[in-house]
Amino acid sequence: MIVDCHVHLLPKEVRSDRTMYVHSDEAFGSLYSSPKARLASEEDIISYMDNSGIEKAVVFGFPWESHDLISKNNDEVWEFAQRNPAxxxxxxxxxxxxxxxxYLETERIIKAGFAGIGELAMYHGGWSTAGFxxxxxxxxxxxxxGIPVMLHVNEPVGHEYPGKISVDFQGLLQVIAANPEVTFILAHFGGGIFVYGLMPEVAGVLARTYFDTAASPYLYDARVYDIATKILGPDKILFGSDFPLLSVVRYVKHIEQSGIGEDVRKAILGENFSRLIRRH
Incomplete structure (x- = not known):
């Protein structure tokens, strides 16, 4: 069983013609101004799932500057889920x-029955303590x-790329510590913050926090799966593709190169998220 916990669906009007939006929304423009940056339709997502053996997927939009566009994107994601509830x-x-x-949008989507919140990002200025x-x-x-919250967190060092932001790790740990009953999912292996889980006090803060694998073949050596598993435990890593950025094939190859066992591989590819979502 494979569950992909990181798939993007943007509004139909944006997929139809992104020209206006790459100019009106700076963050969107930085990520999607190139026509080579793919935007997936509902049909693309279902086809991707069918062709990749993915049973279920978490789907969400983009953190637009326009609140109206955020609401519209959430509505389209909701409607897509209602057409494919299983x-x-x-x-x-x-x-x-x-x-x-x-706050009002959070209230609205919770009443509607969304399974979670995310992927939340601060593309302007990055995640600071004030942002958290x-x-x-x-x-x-x-x-x-009782729903999980996914945050976009990237690594503070290494090569630059569109959408890379600065992240205040101290502020991130403080917001997680201040909300011990919230289940957090940190995208992109949490920018590597899991390494600090070797410190007992940080391990305690991250006790309810999960990490997804989105974009990992672009960012990390394949050993990241084995190392993260040893630090966090085999139940804390969730497969996320960042589709349409990358497909399952790249991740499966990457995971195979990591040397982790079959039981851990199955846990990462679907069992961990299934257990998480059942609890919520």
């Missing part, structure tokens, strides 16, 4: 900088609703 887990994107509107603090009201609602 296969799609809908997550809702929010803008941490939207203040009361983000702005999430507090939404995290409180996620805690009450």
């Amino acid at each position: 296969r799609i887990y809908p997550f809702a994107v929010l803008s941490p900088a939207a203040g009361d509107r983000a 603090e702005a999430l507090a009201p939404c995290l409180g609602m996620a805690r009450s609703a």
Whole structure:
């Protein structure tokens, strides 16, 4: 069984013609101004799942500057999930900088029945302590609703690429520590913050935190799977492809090169997320 916990679906109007949006939304433009940057349709996602042996997928939109576009994107993700209820887990994107509107959107999507919140990102200026603090009201609602929250976290060193942001690891750990009842999923192996799980006090903070594999073949040596598993435990790593950025084939090859055992491979590819979502 394979479950992909990181798949993007953008609004139909954006997929139809992205020209206006690459100019009106700086973050979107930095990631998708090139026509080579793929945008997946609902049909693309289902075809990808069918051809890759993926049973279920978590699908979410993009953290637009326009709150109206965020709501529209969430609605389209929700409608897609309603048409494919056995296969799609809908997550809702929010803008941490939207203040009361983000709070109201959180309230709306929780009442609707979204399975989680994310992938949340701060492409303007990166994740700072202030940015994390702005999430507090939404995290409180996620805690009450018992749904997981996914954050976009990338590595603070290494090569530059579109969408790479600065991340205050201290601020990230503080927001996780301040919300011990919230299950966090840190995308992209959490930018490598899991390494600090070797420190007992950090391991305690990350006790309820999961890490997805999105974009890992672009970022890390294949040994990352084995190392992360040894530090965090085999149940804390979730397969996420970042589709349409990469497909399952690249990840399966990467995982095979890591040398992890078959039981751990199965856990990463689907069993871990299935257990997580059942608990929520």
